[in-house]
Amino acid sequence: MIPLLIFVGLLVAVIAWVVGIYNSLVGLRNRVQEAWAQVDVQLKRRFDLIPNLMETVKGYMNHERETLEAVTNARAAVSGAGDMDARLAAEGGLTSALGRLFAVSENYPDLKASTNFLSLQEELASTENKISFARQFYNECVMQMNNKVQMFPGNIIAGMFNFSEEKFFEVTEEEQREAPKVDFS
Amino acid sequence: MWEQIAANRRKSVFLVFLTAVLLLALGWALGEYFLGKGMGPAGMVIAAIVWLVMTLVSYFQGDSIMLSMAGAKQIEKTDLPILHNVVEEMTLAAGLPKIPAVYVIDDPSPNAFATGRTPEKAAVAVTSGLLRRLNRDELQGVIAHEIAHVRNLDIRLMLFAGVLVGAIVILAEVGLRGMWFGGGRSRSRRSGGGDSGGGLLAVVAIVLMILAPILARLIYLAISRKREYLADASAATFTRYPEGLASALEKISRAPQKLGGANSATAPMYIINPLQRAGKKAEAMAANSTSTHPPIDERVRILRSMSGQGFAAYDESYRHLHGGKGVLPGSALKEKGAAAEPASRADRSPTNSASQREIARQVDDFFYRSAGYRRIECDCGAVLKLPKDFRGSEAVCPRCGKVHAA
Numbered sequence: 001m002i003p004l005l006i007f008v009g010l011l012v013a014v015i016a017w018v019v020g021i022y023n024s025l026v027g028l029r030n031r032v033q034e035a036w037a038q039v040d041v042q043l044k045r046r047f048d049l050i051p052n053l054m055e056t057v058k059g060y061m062n063h064e065r066e067t068l069e070a071v072t073n074a075r076a077a078v079s080g081a082g083d084m085d086a087r088l089a090a091e092g093g094l095t096s097a098l099g100r101l102f103a104v105s106e107n108y109p110d111l112k113a114s115t116n117f118l119s120l121q122e123e124l125a126s127t128e129n130k131i132s133f134a135r136q137f138y139n140e141c142v143m144q145m146n147n148k149v150q151m152f153p154g155n156i157i158a159g160m161f162n163f164s165e166e167k168f169f170e171v172t173e174e175e176q177r178e179a180p181k182v183d184f185s
Numbered sequence: 186m187w188e189q190i191a192a193n194r195r196k197s198v199f200l201v202f203l204t205a206v207l208l209l210a211l212g213w214a215l216g217e218y219f220l221g222k223g224m225g226p227a228g229m230v231i232a233a234i235v236w237l238v239m240t241l242v243s244y245f246q247g248d249s250i251m252l253s254m255a256g257a258k259q260i261e262k263t264d265l266p267i268l269h270n271v272v273e274e275m276t277l278a279a280g281l282p283k284i285p286a287v288y289v290i291d292d293p294s295p296n297a298f299a300t301g302r303t304p305e306k307a308a309v310a311v312t313s314g315l316l317r318r319l320n321r322d323e324l325q326g327v328i329a330h331e332i333a334h335v336r337n338l339d340i341r342l343m344l345f346a347g348v349l350v351g352a353i354v355i356l357a358e359v360g361l362r363g364m365w366f367g368g369g370r371s372r373s374r375r376s377g378g379g380d381s382g383g384g385l386l387a388v389v390a391i392v393l394m395i396l397a398p399i400l401a402r403l404i405y406l407a408i409s410r411k412r413e414y415l416a417d418a419s420a421a422t423f424t425r426y427p428e429g430l431a432s433a434l435e436k437i438s439r440a441p442q443k444l445g446g447a448n449s450a451t452a453p454m455y456i457i458n459p460l461q462r463a464g465k466k467a468e469a470m471a472a473n474s475t476s477t478h479p480p481i482d483e484r485v486r487i488l489r490s491m492s493g494q495g496f497a498a499y500d501e502s503y504r505h506l507h508g509g510k511g512v513l514p515g516s517a518l519k520e521k522g523a524a525a526e527p528a529s530r531a532d533r534s535p536t537n538s539a540s541q542r543e544i545a546r547q548v549d550d551f552f553y554r555s556a557g558y559r560r561i562e563c564d565c566g567a568v569l570k571l572p573k574d575f576r577g578s579e580a581v582c583p584r585c586g587k588v589h590a591a
Binding site for chain 2: 035038042113118119122123126129130133134136137140141
């Protein structure tokens with residue numbers, strides 16, 4: 001009788017342990033998805049703000065067709081991107097195109113005096129910040145998830161129930177390094 | 186981040202438990218002494234009722250009491266776009282479930298606080314004096330510090346700790362006063378019968394009543410200071426830019442005004458101690474162990490000598506300046522994540538003084554609007570603001586001289 005009780009007790013303990021790890025994995029995965037949703041909201045917000053911005057700057061920046069087109073093209077690339085990797089690359093391209101646009105806008109005092117442009121600039125700069133803060137939090141969640149999935153004993157449970165590692169949202173090298181071009185000629 | 190929050194949750198439970206034990210012991214001692222021998226349990230019941238009422242009232246009413254006491258006004262995004270954006274940014278960085286309500290206090294003294302018993306019910310309030318002094322990066326640092334209090338569940342922890350101190354102070358005060366005026370029933374009985382056990386109890390009760398409030402206050406202050414360090418460290422990891430908070434703290438500490446509407450119960454919620462101005466160095470050193478906040482120049486020094494942006498960098502910087510043990514809880518340091526990534530934004534705006542002017546302008550506009558001023562936008566770009574009781578029929582633009590119909 002006693003050995004049987006011990007056996008049952010052990011069995012219950014092991015099951016409780018597995019359930020605990022399983023639940024924490026589910027919790028982590030949900031957290032990652034939620035964090036990604038926040039990034040996505042901000043990316044969409046930026047996407048929606050751009051037509052407004054183009055409308056505002058069009059009248060002032062006649063000599064910057066190339067810069068304006070680059071933004072329009074980058075935006076089109078985002079909506080045309082097929083899979084996740086392509087989209088993230090396109091979003092990175094949009095970030096740098098916008099950065100260049102705001103850099104050249106410094107040369108247009110009339111534009112800088114327009115309250116409409118100023119509030120749009122604050123909105124877009126803040127959205128840009130929000131993207132990177134949401135990304136920062138997302139990557140932190142991914143790190144937690146991946147640690148759990150890779151480390152013992154989480155890796156056993158993760159293997160049994162098909163939990164996989166999540167992907168970090170990294171900023172591409174090219175976009176990070178590219179400084180706004182200044183032409184002194 | 187999460188380990189640290191779980192640890193804080195455990196600490197909250199422990200504090201509530203400790204409050205109960207201390208209060209019950211005190212209640213028992215008072216009961217034995219005043220209500221007569223064997224009446225300890227009755228005293229415990231009274232103490233338990235006091236504890237329950239205080240906890241419930243402050244838990245459910247604490248945030249609204251604090252906001253109304255400070256005279257805070259809730260704002261929408263359109264009122265102060267930059268402030269609201271900064272709060273949204275830090276909400277995302279901290280991964281809070283909801284953007285806290287944003288309040289502004291019309292007070293020239295620069296300060297800020299967070300309140301709300303859960304992250305869902307959180308609110309952040311800043312004074313107009315703060316908004317007028319800081320640029321965007323500095324404002325971000327301050328808001329990050331407040332959001333960190335929300336995220337780390339410090340508000341609830343300090344609330345429970347405050348209830349503990351308050352209850353102990355009240356009970357001890359009642360006890361000592363009762364004894365002073367000779368109201369003890371057991372004493373009159375003792376004078377008749379000569380009860381030696383009662384004498385010993387009386388000594389224990391008196392010692393308890395004198396020591397408990399002092400000890401409770403010191404523990405409370407020590408917890409508060411620890412949470413401030415942690416909030417500073419969290420702010421650095423959220424913004425990845427310790428300099429923002431450091432320079433904001435410096436500006437705040439230089440301001441001479443004292444904040445109205447703050448008291449010792451609400452002090453730990455503010456970004457700097459609202460009751461104590463930066464005075465002489467020696468004074469600040471002595472005040473260290475009796476203040477809710479660490480000295481500002483020390484907080485600035487730690488932030489400035491950080492070699493990275495994570496918790497580990499903050500702790501290392503503290504150890505470097507003080508020697509000995511670090512200041513952050515081990516649960517915070519266990520997490521590697523926060524130290525992983527450097528600043529994702531290279532674009533610390535060179536137009537920071539412009540952002541400062543813009544924030545100040547938005548604050549002015551907001552308060553003019555809420556005071557009922559009328560705006561007339563002149564063609565030359567100037568904005569005329571007419572008070573509610575303006576009687577004239579026309580107003581002249583001071584810049585271009587154009588006459589507007591009022």
